[in-house]
Amino acid sequence: MTEIVCAACDAVLSAPLSQVALPGHAHQTWGNGVLLPVLMEPGTYAVEPEPYGPPWRTWSDVGEEEAAARGVFAPVHALSYGDRGAIVVAPGDTRGTVLIPERCGGYCCGLDGGDGPNLACEQCGRAVATRVDDCSLWQAVWFAPHAVRRLGDDAPAGRDLGWEVLARPGWGAPPVDLSGVWSRRWEAVVGAGLAHLVAASGGTPVTVPDGLLAITFGRVLGALLPPGGPVKRAALAGPGLHAAGPAPDIALVPRHPRTGEPWRTASSPVAVALDAEVWAYLALGFRDERFRAPATGGLPEGVLRDDPLPLRPAGHFWPDPWVFIRTLARLPAVRQPWLRSIYDRVTDRPFGWPGL
Template sequence: MFVCADCEAVLTAPVSSVALPAHAYQTYGYKLLPALLEPGTYAVDPEPSGSPWRRWDEVGAEEAEARGVYAPVYSLSYGPPGEVAVAPGDIRGTTLIPDRCDGSCCGLDGRSGPNLACAQCGQAVASLIDDCSMWQVVWLDPSAVRRVDVDAPARRVLSWEELRESWPEKPPVEPTGAWSPEWEAAVAVALAHLIAVSDGVPVIVPGGHVADVFRRAVDALLPPGPPARTLTLAGPGLSATGTDIALVPRHPQTGDVWPSGTRAAVPLAAEVWMHLAFDDARRRIPATGGLPDGVHRDDPPPLLPFGRFRPDWNVFLYTLARMPEVRQPWLRAIHDRVRTDRSGALFW
């Protein structure tokens, strides 16, 4: 659990480490979003985050690169690295700081700095984020809290085989018919890695679900011409033999990437990867006179999206700007083209 660094007061329930989700800093729509993390878990952001902020034209490319940003962004954080994300329901012993409760619409967005104080000593310790369009989370200030071990059962890290059998998939479509924002963020991160390892040549995207979420963007970003590389799903239960570019799962607990042994591996959130790899996408037809054993039926019918899939271009740019490969002229040109067209109209 985490305690106040000043007075040792307990600030969280017992929590176990997981990988920081791809949608941690995503903003989506104009509605209240659920919690970023599952109860009983925490994730650490290794990058600087929070205020103070400095504009790109003030910092300059050389200093930005020293801070791990290799292409222009609006501003860079000069806050401390190592912020700790926890679910709001796992917070203990804190009170709101009234003059820091700023937000844009329906809640708090943390723009004024930490808005939660330790109830015992009054030290500012965390920022509660629960405004509309933002994933609900509490970010613990790494300079104000300390992690301590507790005598409680720890979550066991699952093997890749166990992960396939027991970790829940993330459905791609919301009950409203909209594509899942988690999918839009996870695919955007993978797309940035895919474009970077393509060397700027066309990539063949396999059919089915993978084509639904990757092909249009890949074709729009890479030049036309004779195909030179092939993207293939690889991971637990799927072979990577003879693969040019392997689309592999990223472990949701450790953040490790499945070892494909290929020249180029593209990591994708495991819950999304498993759906792409193992979901039965067959079109089923009505049966009359009863159903024989082993025959499936659509009850309830599968959720279908009301529009085409679009990766989250803000997440795509965020990821690409932090990859050293973006300094290559051809990849920087792709970054700049997408950044100029922030609406993503190129990919409708």
Template sequence: MFVFVCAGCDAELTAPLSQVALPVHAHQQYGNGLQLPVLMEPGTFAVEPEPWGPPWRRPEETGPDEAAAHGVHGPVHALSGGVPGPIVIAPGDTRGAVLIPEKRGGACCGLAGGDGPNMACAACGLPVASRIDDCSLWQAVWLAPGAVRPLPVEADDAGPLSWAELMAEGKGVPPFEPITSWASLFGASDRWHWSPQWVAAAGQALAHLLAASEGRAVAVPDGLASEMFRRDLDALLPAGPPARRAVFAGPGLSAPDADARILLVPSHPRTGEVWAPRTGDARTPAASAYPVPLPFGVWLRLVFPEPELPVPASRLMPEDVLRDDPPAPAVHDVFRIDQHVFWHTLARLPAVRRPWLAEILAPLTPHPRAGTFQSADEGLRDPGPCPVL
């Protein structure tokens, strides 16, 4: 475990923290005027390995060689000229830091960090972090690289759970959740939405599904997976057989079928490791299938959906029995992927350079306001300057 200290005076700025994988939705902007919860679990931190934050440069300002040096192989709206390595933590894990009130970052409802770090070390005044809590942004504190350094500390840290332990824990992410707006008079339960985590996970997975398609139709499992991907896959890929089959694979499931060429698999929430089938023969179909990663909590609820809520009883209940069986939430919106996550992922896959995929992407644009392919994507805002540095 680590405590992060000020690079200027060594004052402690965080509680003891364990490193986990950077969430897929770390830089997500969801909806319009919505109140998103805290990004990170208490006691954890994650590192953004890429450059992130201003100055932002348009593609015409950079050549393909410079983009490739950043791991970018395809079209992007802008490239970051920031410093790699910002660290994200939960706001409640900060220590010894104070807000810089004049640095709101152009936010409308809270803090966004667009003016640079808006938190300073209370001991020496060095700007060290950006507190993010504006509408439609995940609440977080991003520690600026170069302004802090990690200090190892002795603490109980059991290490990452095994796949079997993760399955036993059963911590999934529900596909729907109540999210309130800043102007709501009724609280968080007035409107149910598709989970922002599912929307971001679908953006990442769709990029991999396109890369795995080899320009052919892709068939995904029925149910929620079809609702997530079918509309966009049908819009982007040619119709008709032979389709490449995508199936679920992972802990707790039997071996995938021999004709499955794409595997929808979980990624470990702490290590980021993508699950892979154990096989001693590299020639088996599972060994050569393309793994499409999904965050473990989303994958778990796709493969093992929660049972339907019970129907409220119509007869009188005994006086000593309390019942609270609400009807299942109704989300009538069409599922739309997070377009920013989609383009961010796709541009970093070498397959984006293949002629057949370049032809598919040619009519599209990586600009976040362009809409999701054939329909306008309501509520997704331009990421603009990243709220990190």
């Protein structure tokens, strides 16, 4: 296990933690007045490889060449010039910190981190982290990498680190919240995956199998990519799946839930990685729901109970366009004219997918 400590005085600032992959929805935002839940699972932390937080510089100030050197290849509103390597944890896993009152600004319902680090080490007073809990933002504490150190061997403390964890029954994240709306986490993960999938298409149509993949990816793929020409086939691949028929042109594979490394497949030339819990539900969880049907008397073997029936949202699924834009801007392929055209179309109309 790992503890986060103050770099100035060695005070312990966190509970014992295990490292996991940075969630794909870490930078998702969702509307004024919408309170999003906690980003990280209790007892876990993740590391942000990109710059995080202020200071910010506009695209016009930075310029295309410098932005590309920082890993951004299409115009964005602003680029972070904060430090790389911020450590994100659940707010409940912090220890020995106090708020810095003059840095507690927020847009509406809480703290947004716009003023920089707003948590100080209780023992020495050094600014060490930024708490974020305003509406539209996933609740988290981001430790500044220059202000803290990690102590411990980072052993998983009983967590299963093999790919077999994805095949555990009920492990995947369901696509519908208990409130009956599409999961915002799914909208973010599919938005990011869609950006990679469109880039991998080469500008030709891409098909996905019927079912939940078609519901989440299919409609927007059809709207963004031009009709005609050779068609590429995308399908799920990964641990626990046995391919039937020829390998897909593009494999949708999981990222390891702890390391973030994508599943390696030799059968498909191109792979697009999805968050492990979303992939697990797409690949292994959704098939169980297809057995659910009203039944009377004794239930046949292999048929699940029909009470309650799976939640079904009222509207269409829409991938998060802001996550799509953010992800696509960080792919070098976006500099190709055909893909830049798609980027510009979505950026110009972020509240409604072009063509739908």
